[in-house]
Amino acid sequence: MTGPSPARVLWQDDLGPRPDEGWSGSVGLRDADIVIVGAGFTGLWTAYHLLVEQPGLGVIVLEAGRIGAGASGRNGGWCTPELPLSLDTVDERHGPGSAHRWRTALVDAVAAVRATLETEQIDARWADGGWLQWCRNAAQRERVEQTVAMYRRHGFGPEALTWMEPEEAASIARATSVVGASFSSQTAALHPARLVHGLAAAVRRRGGLIVEHCTVRELQPHGVLTDFGPIAARWVVRATEGYSARLAASRRSVIPVYSMMIATEPLDNAIWEHIGLSDRTVFNDARHTVIYGQRTADDRLAFGGRGAPYHYGSRIAARFDTHAPTRQHLIDALVDLFPALSGVTVTHHWGGPLGVARDWHPSIGLDTGRGWAWAGGYVGEGVTASALAGRTLADLLTDRASVRTDLPWVGHRSRRWEPEPLRWLGINAMVQIARYADRCDEKASPLPRPIGAVFDRLTGH
Secondary structure, X not given: OEOOOOOEXXXXXXXXXXOOOOOEOOOOXXXXXXXXXXXXXXXXXXXXXXXXXXXXXXXXXXXXOOOOOOXXXXXXXXXXXXXXXXXXXXXHHHOOOHHHHHHHHHHHXXXXXHHHHHHHOOOOOOEOOOEEEEEOOHHHHHXXXXXXXXXXXXXXXXXXXXXXXXXXXXXXXXXXXXXXXXXXXXXXXXXXXXXXXXXXXXXXXXXXXXXXOOOEEXXXXXXXXXXXEEEEEEEEXXXXXXXXXXXXXXOOOOEEEEEXXXXXXXXXXXXXXXXXXXXXXXXXXXXXXXXXXEEOOOOOEEEEEEOOOOOHHHOOOHHHHOOHHHHHXXXXXXXXXXXXXXXXXXXXXXXXXXXEOOOOOOEEEEEOOOOEEEEEOOOOOHHHHHHHHHHHHHHHHOOOOOOXXXXXXXXXXXXXXXXXXXXXXXXXHHHHHHHHHHHHHHOOOOOXXXXXXXXXXXXXX
């Protein structure tokens, strides 16, 4: 592979001209019923459902940059009902049946996203291709077989997750060294930036105000302090995900961990006939160092992974949006999966911070005394989770009881991350342990038990 063009985000290049230019600075600022901080998926889904349920409600969404400039416009485009925690872990923490209720609500949320695209006529390049996870060594196969068995114990059928032998998996996509796979039909591929901008347009059509380039400096009781002055509200919703570390009120509640992506040039039919993915099935394998990919609507491969360093003090900066070693790691991993791509040009490389709570547990919460609400900590699984979170927040903020308001993440409080330098040492150690664990898997040697225990502790398992 050759290239790159540094800091180019495929989804933003493929967005086209915005019909909604012109909202910036202090335009239209006023007191409101509800002020939402952050114009990404969580903030916009919350605004959308509030305005659907209560037309005429005064809703303002404040965005420090541009709509979808954060993770919502930079992610891998998986609309999946999967959780960052195992189903067993959810039941251990919240009681039997909790995982089934939560994941079932996420399955419903996938369908709700699809329905909203139709209702609001948003072309998010949706594809119901499912999710394929390869096993490429014996250790990965054992873990995935155990996961499929866990899904059965929790009452989920083959549509949620099923085992495939290599020949069956190859009918969907052909990668190297495959010894088995799992498949779920409940995941879809989409274009995340088109979704977030389509949501913003829907919010505006329904009477919501979105103000870009308006930085919130401080959350205050029943209000916020912005660059342009204070705004009062009955409720303030923090929908800042990985950027929460920039606010004093949430500095150590959710930290930013960078995930990086590359995208190839459009691939010709001969390559696609060799690889497969005719239904745009999203894919990964069962390694510890997370990777993820999709075939885009314009026949590129968009491929991402974690492993970039955590930056001391939870720093977020534009210069972190590319990382040459991770870019090369992604190219190597992609060519290892699909050797036919060895001569293909990489046209885009970008990254961005996702939000991680200390126990890897997403949460939705209310502070009635100060008039604050929040949702986040999705650990990279936020495309669907944010849609469910936004609808749940709308229920909570309008005092409407529903099956959503009784889910395990509502009211959950994660303990705060450690102060520096402990979290810098711990998070970057976790990245190195994951890579070491993958090397152990490849050599068919077990991960030393003390190292495994440290890894589980760092990842909240």
